[in-house]
Amino acid sequence: MKNCINCNHPIEETSHFCPNCGANQGVKVVYVQNNNTNNNNKPVYLIVLCTLTICGSLFTIARALLYEFFAAITEDDGIATRGIIYIISSCGTIIGAVLMLARKLLGLYIYSVFQVIYIVTLGAAIYFYNNRFSLKPTNGLEEFSGVIFFYFGLPAIVFLVLYWLKDARKHLK
Known part of the structure; x- marks a missing residue:
């Protein structure tokens, strides 16, 4: 038994x-x-932001390489300089995102610096583009600047704000 x-x-x-x-x-x-x-303990919000940041930065690097190609053809130093700045700022945002995936607060600071550089460069490019081609409200091309900002500048600003929200920062040390 x-x-x-x-x-x-x-x-x-x-x-x-x-x-x-x-x-x-x-x-x-x-x-x-x-x-x-x-x-x-699961930083899903942060993981999604970092993944999207890395994808967006890789797209920006590809776009900047295209600028470099056109700069070589047209011998336009302004486009070349902007392309180099975009590449450097995108590499910096990738480094920041990878560090944030490792839950390092330093990554947020690195990301923020390079994202601000990108936003300022984009704003300067739009400003100089408008002045160079004398875009006036009557020629219809001024909307092009708004499109550029909407597709490239606005997401950069939104992501910068989202990273600084408490939901993302609480996972960083």
């Missing part, structure tokens, strides 16, 4: 189930209650 693994009732040696409680005698099931319902 042996005892049930669940209720300790005496049962036959060959019994697979207890006649008293019905428990399977092959495996004892242990239920563990998980009291940790706090999901603050």
Whole structure:
């Protein structure tokens, strides 16, 4: 005779189930209650931001290489300088994002510096583009500056703000 693994009732040696409680005698099931319902250790918000930042920065590097190509063809130093600044700022934002994925607060500071450089360079490029081609409200091309800012500048500003929100910063040390 042996005892049930669940209720300790005496049962036959060959019994697979207890006649008293019905428990399977092959495996004892242990239920563990998980009291940790706090999901603050999972930085999903930060991971998504960093992943999007890396993708966007790689796109900006590709765009900057295109600027470099056109600068070589047109011999326009302004485009070349802007392309180099975009490449450097994008590399800096990638480094910052990778450090933030490692939960380093230093990554936020590095990201912020290079993102501000990118935003200022973009703003300067739009300003000089408008002055260079004398864009006036009557020629219809002034909307092009708004499109450039909407697609490139606005996301950069939004991401900069999102990184500085408490939801992202609370995961960084």
